[in-house]
Amino acid sequence: MGSPAPAAAGVGRVRLATPADDDAIHRLNYRTFVEEIPQHPPNTERRLVDRFHDQNVYAVYEVDGTVVGMVSARMHRPFSLDQQLGPVEEWLAPNARPLEIRLLAIEPAFRATRVFVRLVLFLTAYCMAAGYDVAVISGTTRQLQLYRHLGFIPFGRQVGHDGAWYQPMYITRERVAQWSAAMTVGGGFLTGPVEPLPTVQAALARLPIPHRSAAFRRCYEEVQARLGALTGARHVSLLQGRRGRSRTTWWESSSRSSTPPAWW
Structure with a gap:
């Protein structure tokens, strides 16, 4: 079966x-x-x-x-x-x-x-x-x-x-x-809620970078590179989504298999 x-x-x-x-x-x-x-x-x-x-x-x-x-x-x-x-x-x-x-x-x-x-x-x-x-x-x-x-x-x-x-x-x-x-059963791997650091609050108060600008492209590529180095992934994509008033940025990677084999 x-x-x-x-x-x-x-x-x-x-x-x-x-x-x-x-x-x-x-x-x-x-x-x-x-x-x-x-x-x-x-x-x-x-x-x-x-x-x-x-x-x-x-x-x-x-x-x-x-x-x-x-x-x-x-x-x-x-x-x-x-x-x-x-x-x-x-x-x-x-x-x-x-x-x-x-x-x-x-x-x-x-x-x-x-x-x-x-x-x-x-x-x-x-x-x-x-x-x-x-x-x-x-x-x-x-x-x-x-x-x-x-x-x-x-x-x-x-x-x-x-x-x-x-x-x-x-x-x-x-x-x-x-x-x-x-x-725990039903537990998740998301952190929080946490109090944003003053530097984060200040960054959020600034005008956003236009997503078609060269500055955005440089920032996007830097984040891709850092996430790739952190996870060992060959390809990294950033997906922007919105639910209600909250905005969440998700990232996914296709990399070497991160699935563990049999363990004990």
Whole structure:
């Protein structure tokens, strides 16, 4: 069965997996950690059953009856990282109560949607309600900047092999509490409201630059160049729109893919 269109992600739901989801979990696991990240050898069934499957607690994201994303938590010891590095408590605070988060996988078409946030928030709330205060992960080295942005702290040596290297990391309950409002369900990434700086107010009080003038063209090209350098985009366009009395300037870019691959 093919995945639903990404536009349908808004009507999906996140929930705990049931045994009826096992086949979908094994197939998404295979597509992610065999075909995309070569962590395991291929097989003719195109299914990858995790060695800790029976002990994993899975959160899945479902759209129109199809599982398009998943992430798991495991509380049983030894963790996968225990087996590779020794007891993870060596790097954690005394009396920490850790669990291991693994197998974060999202179908490519849904990686630029809220699926990632919904999965992470759901499983985080579930684990904290159960009394756990630290989560350890093996974060793919392809997304270290993302992990650090979320508050994960690296520890120990990298594990894995060529094409599938992972950095052990952990995050505490206190760092989760610092997640921005953008990480909440229904949250957005827009800032504000904020008080405009005096320099901004002064600029708005001046007469606007005619959009057909050479001065406007120079300003436009300067903004394009700065946005391109900031995002790594090859092409940048500025779109001016109005809604009621408020005016909003939007920018869009076509660049190297900013969609993250599977992460944990």
